[in-house]
Amino acid sequence: MKYFLVTFVLVGFLSCKKESHYTFLQGTAFGTSFSIKYKDLQYRDMSVSIDSLIKSVNKSLSTYDVHSDISKINKGDTSVVVDEKFIEVFKKSKRIFIETNGVFDPTIGVLVNAWDFGPEKKLKNLDSTKIKALMLQVGFDKVHIQNHKVIKENKLTYFDFNAIAKGYGIDVIGRFFEAKNITNYMIDIGGEVRVRGKSPSNQDWKIGIEKPNFDGSESVQKIILLHNESIATSGTYRKFKIDENGNKYAHILNAKTGYPARSNVLSASVVAALDCADVDGYATTFVALGLEQSKVFLKNHNELQAFIIYTDANGNLKTFQTEGFE
Numbered sequence: 001m002k003y004f005l006v007t008f009v010l011v012g013f014l015s016c017k018k019e020s021h022y023t024f025l026q027g028t029a030f031g032t033s034f035s036i037k038y039k040d041l042q043y044r045d046m047s048v049s050i051d052s053l054i055k056s057v058n059k060s061l062s063t064y065d066v067h068s069d070i071s072k073i074n075k076g077d078t079s080v081v082v083d084e085k086f087i088e089v090f091k092k093s094k095r096i097f098i099e100t101n102g103v104f105d106p107t108i109g110v111l112v113n114a115w116d117f118g119p120e121k122k123l124k125n126l127d128s129t130k131i132k133a134l135m136l137q138v139g140f141d142k143v144h145i146q147n148h149k150v151i152k153e154n155k156l157t158y159f160d161f162n163a164i165a166k167g168y169g170i171d172v173i174g175r176f177f178e179a180k181n182i183t184n185y186m187i188d189i190g191g192e193v194r195v196r197g198k199s200p201s202n203q204d205w206k207i208g209i210e211k212p213n214f215d216g217s218e219s220v221q222k223i224i225l226l227h228n229e230s231i232a233t234s235g236t237y238r239k240f241k242i243d244e245n246g247n248k249y250a251h252i253l254n255a256k257t258g259y260p261a262r263s264n265v266l267s268a269s270v271v272a273a274l275d276c277a278d279v280d281g282y283a284t285t286f287v288a289l290g291l292e293q294s295k296v297f298l299k300n301h302n303e304l305q306a307f308i309i310y311t312d313a314n315g316n317l318k319t320f321q322t323e324g325f326e
Contacts (some may be wrong), residue, residue, distance in 0.1 A: 061089060
């Protein structure tokens, strides 16, 4: 499974086929590929509705759309009245921010841009002085929502929900299916997955976890079965930059320092009977925390199961999984 930044673009549906009352949709969304399967005795084509739902998420949460609510807020517009989608993602982010003691922090957006991983231009000659100044804009404990409006203690604070928004977009589609009495489905967008019911073979859904290959090739590290659960994977082995000195740094930043996270975790997959947005946020957190701190966190959160690929002190590839991860 791969990790992608959300770009909130739906190009179109490449194929649609039907089998055993299941409809199969494939295409691109949020800057990556998607695969959707759902069982519907009426064979209803949900592609137009899905397109509309993704556009609604885009309008609320896309930092890549200059006309979105979040872009307007980031530019200092205090008149924006946010919708329920923004509020739900905000509340989920606030909860994970508190649970992780600030390791997960969507106000890190100004640093994401500075390190050239966001929609804004990279900050040239980035040094410790500039990073220290930018860190004054960071802190999810300094932002609030009141009467559907975002209140920022620092007007320059820049939101970036990309670590959770793709999972949330999957949830929006899943809830739509359930409202249409579709109880057997699988939604996979860029490796983040939400499933309900049974697969076309009338079994639990089989999901593959990608092996972190540094040469760009793709292979499966592990296959698991999901039932009424969500899974998200975050990793550093594909999305990274190399500076002028040849140093490699990953897209996941340390919200405490403003620098790319120094972590021995290459990939973290999280499974839970929760929304995909939740496991999406936790997967990113575990990469930032590193293996040992992730283990501590998992001991206090039995609702989460995790499979972590990491490197040991000698650079060897190792894996860790919680007891309930099968």
